Amino acid sequence: MCQIDTKEKILDAAELLFAAHGYHATSLRAITASAEVNLAAVNYHFGSKDALMEAVLLRRLEPLNKLRLSQLEAVLSRAEAAGTVPTTREVLRTFVEPTFRLRQKGSDAEGFIRLIGHALAEPQGLVMSIFMRHMSPIMVKLFTALERALPGLSRKTLFWRLHFAIGSMSHIMRCHDRHSITPADVSVELETEELIEVFLDYTTAGLEAAQ
């Protein structure tokens, strides 16, 4: 029963290398060498490089989105039960918290977070299309929930502001260590829990700004 080991060794190595160098710049030979398996194993177990990338994405994206969805629906039904609308911050939190938690936890998912950060940025291609196919349902639900939390906002404005929020988030997911932006003497380390709150402070204020 070595097959599962091989498949997961390939997935782990591919996740790391795709995240570090991007899809096109990562060769199957680099992946199989890093995973210490034979070159042909990728095509045997996954069929093609494209299918491997899809498997890498889905392995983590599916449970992540299930978690986000259940938390979002909990917030929505809690508000409905109370006869109120959900707050912007708690809606955002259902989306942000599971993601940033993944960023910190065991080193394995860390690579994945950088990877989907890049997925959101890659030119219209394979990664983007796989990613969007699995993200757009939850995006629509997020948009609808924010519409309820922010009844004063036009849908057009909300659309753009949500785009800004997604842009911030994917940027943070990409770069852990890119400090070239500030003077050298600023300490920038932040625990995951703090980062979540700093992000929610910023994004809630942006979404709730006067129009």
Add this chain to the structure above:
Amino acid sequence: MCQIDTKEKILDAAELLFAAHGYHATSLRAITASAEVNLAAVNYHFGSKDALMEAVLLRRLEPLNKLRLSQLEAVLSRAEAAGTVPTTREVLRTFVEPTFRLRQKGSDAEGFIRLIGHALAEPQGLVMSIFMRHMSPIMVKLFTALERALPGLSRKTLFWRLHFAIGSMSHIMRCHDRHSITPADVSVELETEELIEVFLDYTTAGLEAAQ
């Protein structure tokens, strides 16, 4: 004097193709075919594919940064002359306005804007290093100016909030037409001037949020 024509034909084609498909996925053969020049012309005029990418970036980044810098310094000296600090919004505007204007104007720079949107997202590689080398001086100045506009903010918080802002901006620069996020019936078209204000509303509120 056909050399300049050839060089610029190559730069134009490369800018478009790099923006559309990324650096690694774009071959010199695709570029030279699109530019209707000989394959060897790239290596003759630029030396290598890497050097071509640098030339593509610098052609537009240099004048853009000069414009941003002069506007920023105008804002700073105007505030100093008035004995006040600059507002967050006007500091941000010096950085945002020249960029988004480039996004709209003649179709030629449109490709460039998508390109540097991707540059900010590509895994640590060539594009990123070229870009950062030419961006970090102005980034430091922007950070310092925002410190002056937001004296109540800790440097650490400002660092992260500025990252969020840059993430939003690069995300918008990348995707002109990615509407998969919202329900289908939302009209999202926006003139450049409106987009600038929508972005400044959001980002100013985020930067100025209570800590």
Add this chain to the structure above:
DNA sequence: GAGTGATTTAAACGACTGTTTGAAATCTGT
């Protein structure tokens, strides 16, 4: 323990990559 199906292996496939070459063509200055 032979036989069957799943997995691994080394080797090769054709296609494509960035780069180089040296001759041909074109332009520049006199």
Add this chain to the structure above:
DNA sequence: ACAGATTTCAAACAGTCGTTTAAATCACTC
């Protein structure tokens, strides 16, 4: 119009890419 430098061109270079093949090895049932 000529000489000399610049630019273009087709062809080939060595290397890497994703994928395929067929034999070798493994795990397991009868």
